[in-house]
Amino acid sequence: MHTIILEMKDPYHILGVSRNASPEEIKKAYRKLALKHHPDKGGDEDKFKEISTAYDEITNPKKQHNPFGGGSSNFDVGDIFEQMFGGRQNGPFSDEFNQRYGWSNSGKGRSVYMNIQITFEEAYKGTTRQIGIGTRNLKISIKPGVRSGQKLKVPGYGQRGMTEDLNGDLIITVTVLDDTHLYVDNKGLHTIYHVDLFDAILGTQGMLSIYDTTIKFEIPGGVKYGSQLRIKEKGWPVYNQPGKKGDLYITIMVDIPQEFTEEELKLFKEIKKIRNKS
Numbered sequence: 015m016h017t018i019i020l021e022m023k024d025p026y027h028i029l030g031v032s033r034n035a036s037p038e039e040i041k042k043a044y045r046k047l048a049l050k051h052h053p054d055k056g057g058d059e060d061k062f063k064e065i066s067t068a069y070d071e072i073t074n075p076k077k078q079h080n081p082f083g084g085g086s087s088n089f090d091v092g093d094i095f096e097q098m099f100g101g102r103q104n105g106p107f108s109d110e111f112n113q114r115y116g117w118s119n120s121g122k123g124r125s126v127y128m129n130i131q132i133t134f135e136e137a138y139k140g141t142t143r144q145i146g147i148g149t150r151n152l153k154i155s156i157k158p159g160v161r162s163g164q165k166l167k168v169p170g171y172g173q174r175g176m177t178e179d180l181n182g183d184l185i186i187t188v189t190v191l192d193d194t195h196l197y198v199d200n201k202g203l204h205t206i207y208h209v210d211l212f213d214a215i216l217g218t219q220g221m222l223s224i225y226d227t228t229i230k231f232e233i234p235g236g237v238k239y240g241s242q243l244r245i246k247e248k249g250w251p252v253y254n255q256p257g258k259k260g261d262l263y264i265t266i267m268v269d270i271p272q273e274f275t276e277e278e279l280k281l282f283k284e285i286k287k288i289r290n291k292s
Contacts (some may be wrong), residue, residue, distance in 0.1 A: 127186075203261070
């Protein structure tokens, strides 16, 4: 389960009324704003949703989680729709309204889909993101090892349903940005490591850093250019399994010096003669 911190905008502020406003004053303010911003009358659809949500937070007795308290249970949002548009809440207008504003005919809210980008390092270590959903702000915790294209589901934070238990879900698709030195595939985490000619011939101990982790490994003598070393359990974190990692694959690049001294060239010639005799 992803960690979620929920904050709410003050619904009274959204409707432009005080907390001590009477039921009639609240209804009047809502009616005025709903008429102004209704999409069928050329208004702002997002603003209309926000206004409707705020009114529902104040007046719906089932919204016991409302952190701002207050409100009366004597309102019926269907009454106002009937006054404004001449339709009943369970009639044809209701079906159209439900489909447009996120409810199925059963009152279930639709899922909301969102894309976010994180860096390769954030995917490796894990991170958090603040996300605004209508009047709600969510703090989403993304665990280490998430892959690009992976979908995270936050239940109940999509479109509001007719009741809280019928809320839709929030579906987040994660895009992981590229890193210049690392990449990950189904096989594991990959990187490259440069060694000079002499270490490639004689062998040496390699050491590299992956963000805040230092990894030591052995490079065998005679390693070839392009050889791939496998370091077990030092690679990409396994998602949703804390502390567990896949394998790291290191591709060896052998750097050949561009210039040699006369003495070095003489020694290479001697080595060549010895190898030709063997």
